[in-house]
Amino acid sequence: MIIQPEVEDAGGRRWPLDEVLGHGFAVLGYDxxxxxxxxxxxxxxLRSLGARFVEVGPRGRDACAPAADDTVRVIDPEGTxxxxxxxxxxxxxxxRPDRYVAAVLSRADAHEGIDWLRRWIPVPRADPARGGVAHRGAARVRGPVTR
Structure with missing residues (x-):
């Protein structure tokens, strides 16, 4: 399970890491x-599962610098x-949504790791009643999600 340190946004406000990660799957990178x-x-x-991408950086790094797509950027003020x-x-x-680490992926094995995850959690189906948006509940774990 991941620890829950405080992180800092671009405005200097501190937040529990868990609030930044959101309620679903999250993909976290450090620097x-x-x-x-x-x-x-x-x-x-990953987005079909509702995953949030979060980059945490060390103090001194610019949390306002542009990040890819919708990646959230915050600072690890204490280095915890x-x-x-x-x-x-x-x-x-x-x-995982319960904050257990499902996988640690290097750039070299990231695609293989996602292929492994796809076997356990299929792509959620779009729900016409929700305007074609995938229902978050559609992504159910059918077995252990540890590696």
Whole structure:
């Protein structure tokens, strides 16, 4: 399970990391844009699950600098998350909605990791009653999501 340090937004306001991650799946990178690890198709699949892409950086980095697509950028003001990640720096974490780490993916194995996830969680079907938007509840785990 991921730790829950406070992170800081571009305005200097502190938030619990869990609030920044949102309620669904999340893809977290430390000082690396997590969206950049994946192909367009992999990003589309992750977004179909409602995944939020979050980049956390060290103090001194500009949280306002542009990020890819809709990646949320925040600062790790105390370095707590950096220390916790340790040897996984440069990788991205795929986080389940319950905040357990489903996978730690390097750029080299990111596509393989998403293929593995697709076997467990198929693409949610669009719900015409919701204007064609996939129903978040459609993405159900059919087995263990640990690697």
């Amino acid at each position: 690396v844009d997590p969206a950049g690890h994946f192909t367009d198709a992999d990003r589309a699949y 998350l950096r220390r916790w990640l340790g040897r996984h720096a440069g990788s991205v974490l795929l986080l």
